[in-house]
Amino acid sequence: MDKFRVLDLLQLDLKENDALNLKCIGGRPGLIREIKVPEINRPGLALSGFFDNFAYQRIQILGRGETAYLNKLERENERVTLKKFFDYDIPCCVFTSNLRPNDIFMEIAEEAECPVLQTDLTSSEFTPRIMRVLSNVFAPKKLMHGVLVEVFGIGILIIGESGVGKSETALELIERGHRLVADDVVEIRRVSGNILMGKGAKVVSHHMEIRGLGIINITHLFGVGAIRDKKQIQLVVHLEDWDSNKEYDRIGSEESTMDILGVNVPYLLIPVRPGRNIPIIIETAAMNERLKKMGYYSAKEFNKNVMKWLESESVRAAFLDDVK
Amino acid sequence: MVERDVVIKNRAGIHARPAALIVKTANEFKSQIFFEKDGERVNAKSIMGIITLGATYKTPLKVIAEGEDEEAAVNAIAELFERKFEEE
Numbered sequence: 001m002d003k004f005r006v007l008d009l010l011q012l013d014l015k016e017n018d019a020l021n022l023k024c025i026g027g028r029p030g031l032i033r034e035i036k037v038p039e040i041n042r043p044g045l046a047l048s049g050f051f052d053n054f055a056y057q058r059i060q061i062l063g064r065g066e067t068a069y070l071n072k073l074e075r076e077n078e079r080v081t082l083k084k085f086f087d088y089d090i091p092c093c094v095f096t097s098n099l100r101p102n103d104i105f106m107e108i109a110e111e112a113e114c115p116v117l118q119t120d121l122t123s124s125e126f127t128p129r130i131m132r133v134l135s136n137v138f139a140p141k142k143l144m145h146g147v148l149v150e151v152f153g154i155g156i157l158i159i160g161e162s163g164v165g166k167s168e169t170a171l172e173l174i175e176r177g178h179r180l181v182a183d184d185v186v187e188i189r190r191v192s193g194n195i196l197m198g199k200g201a202k203v204v205s206h207h208m209e210i211r212g213l214g215i216i217n218i219t220h221l222f223g224v225g226a227i228r229d230k231k232q233i234q235l236v237v238h239l240e241d242w243d244s245n246k247e248y249d250r251i252g253s254e255e256s257t258m259d260i261l262g263v264n265v266p267y268l269l270i271p272v273r274p275g276r277n278i279p280i281i282i283e284t285a286a287m288n289e290r291l292k293k294m295g296y297y298s299a300k301e302f303n304k305n306v307m308k309w310l311e312s313e314s315v316r317a318a319f320l321d322d323v324k
Numbered sequence: 325m326v327e328r329d330v331v332i333k334n335r336a337g338i339h340a341r342p343a344a345l346i347v348k349t350a351n352e353f354k355s356q357i358f359f360e361k362d363g364e365r366v367n368a369k370s371i372m373g374i375i376t377l378g379a380t381y382k383t384p385l386k387v388i389a390e391g392e393d394e395e396a397a398v399n400a401i402a403e404l405f406e407r408k409f410e411e412e
Contacts, residue, residue: 002362143376145367162351162369184372201376209371215340 004137006092006115007031012133013202015229020129022094026116027109035059035091038134040127042066043093047073049081056088059130063123067099074102086112094130096123136197139189140261148181148198148231149173151286155231157186157198157265158282160239164272167208169239172279179228180218183208188233190261199230235266235289237282242273252299266292326394328387330401334408337380342409343371349400355391357401368401 010022010031024031041058047069062070073082086108092115095101101109101116109116119126146159147170158166167183174180182200189197200206206218206227219227236258248271249256257264268285272278288298332338338346350357350368357368359377361384366373368387379385389397 143364143366145370145373162367184370185366185376201372203378204372204375207372215371 003034005031006033006035006117009035009092009133010117012137014133018129018133020126020133021119021121022117023119024115025095025100025118026106027092027112027114030092030113030115033089033091033115035134038131038138040130040134043085044069046085047081049084051084051088054088056090059091059134060093061096061123061127061130062093062099062101063096064099067095067101070105071102074104077104079104079108082108086114090114092117094119094126096121096126136189136191139191141187141189142261144186144188144260145184146186147183148186148200148233149282150179150181150228150231151283152178152290154235154286154289155181155198155233156235156237156282156286157233158237158239160272161241163211164239164241165278166239167210169278169282171208171210173282174218174222174226176279176283178283179226179231180206180208181228181231182206183218188260190263194263196233196260196263196265197230198233205229233260233265235268235285236260237285238267238269239272239278240269242271246271251303253297253303325388325390326398328398328402330385330387330405332379332381332383332385333405334411335381336411337383338374338377338409340371340375342404342411343374345409346374346401346404347371349404350397353389353391353393353397353400355389355394355397357390357397358388360386360388 009020010024012020014020037057039055039058040061041055043054043060043062044066046054047066082105093109094117096119098118098120100118106116121129144157144159146157147166148155148157149170150156151173158169160166170180170183181198182205185201185204186198187201191197207215208218209215248269256267256269258267266289270278270281291298334342347369358365359368359374361377361379365388366377368374377385387398387401391397
């Protein structure tokens with residue numbers, strides 16, 4: 001992964017209850033400092049002069065308590081501890097609840113070129129948010145070539161060779177009322193253990209390249225209802241040109257999975273041939289996936305019924321034999 | 325597998341037109357062709373993929389090809405970078 005700097009934290013595109021509302025109020029040159037760990041620290045002890053086990057590599061969060069203490073230090077004109085505090089390679093200090101540190105603090109931070117950030121959120125609100133944001137940033141990540149769509153609420157990653165018709169399939173799904181998350185390049189992160197979150201790259205998000213048309217903007221053409229920013233990947237559909245020598249799954253009772261970042265995702269290999277309506281097959285796959293989540297496996301249930309029927313037939317045959 | 329380091333020499337970086345040119349060239353080969361930047365890999369046969377790289381002037385990239393005509397593919401792509409995508 002590229003270095004994640006304080007500047008990158010400020011530039012993250014976060015919305016609604018992920019928003020951090022951070023702004024830089026001092027120590028601007030230090031914005032190039034790197035955030036190395038997805039953790040935070042309340043530096044109360046360090047400010048009071050106790051530096052043993054000081055977790056300086058973490059983002060330092062200062063709330064009302066710390067700010068009040070800093071003001072006490074200012075009244076006593078005490079600079080030594082603060083100087084020592086900033087001798088550590090701290091990524092940045094964040095003041096919550098729109099608190100503003102006093103001039104001495106700002107002056108020493110400025111000297112040390114340590115960025116001082118401010119947010120309007122309270123400490124208790126800011127802390128879980130930043131933890132969530134950092135754990136996403138530091139989550140294992142990978143780019144995949146494919147199209148991510150949401151069909152009947154199921155996040156489906158369509159993969160396959162260039163030119164197999166992934167984008168065209170997605171376009172028809174959008175036309176049928178489903179949603180586009182990302183075309184061509186899908187950025188996947190493994191969050192909270194085993195959830196694969198997929199989204200598009202910022203610049204090209206919600207644009208598609210359709211051979212013969214060029215680049216089109218899905219939001220403008222189909223409206224905001226046709227797009228989604230991110231979605232969990234719950235099914236992988238692999239499109240490939242029909243290979244007559246290959247056996248394709250005809251029953252569907254065996255489930256294959258695909259390993260993405262160590263998570264096994266249900267996987268379907270679907271052969272493409274002129275005249276096969278792939279979007280409808282994908283819609284059906286999505287509904288089938290929902291049934292499975294509800295505990296109903298079409299193929300297994302079907303086979304169970306067949307077995308039951310065969311059994312009753314054989315009992316009947318045996319009975320008829322006996323009677324004779 | 326053949327790998328080669330290339331650098332972007334045109335001022336504007338890889339925008340839509342160079343991306344289309346790269347894709348066109350890449351599609352002339354059977355090999356799978358990729359670009360790698362900061363450990364992230366994208367398909368060189370995908371316009372969106374290439375634009376996503378956000379490759380600006382002087383950005384170093386790695387071209388990777390795998391397949392029967394890998395050598396020729398890497399040569400052809402590297403050649404485009406040398407010619408500044410026929411810009412300037």
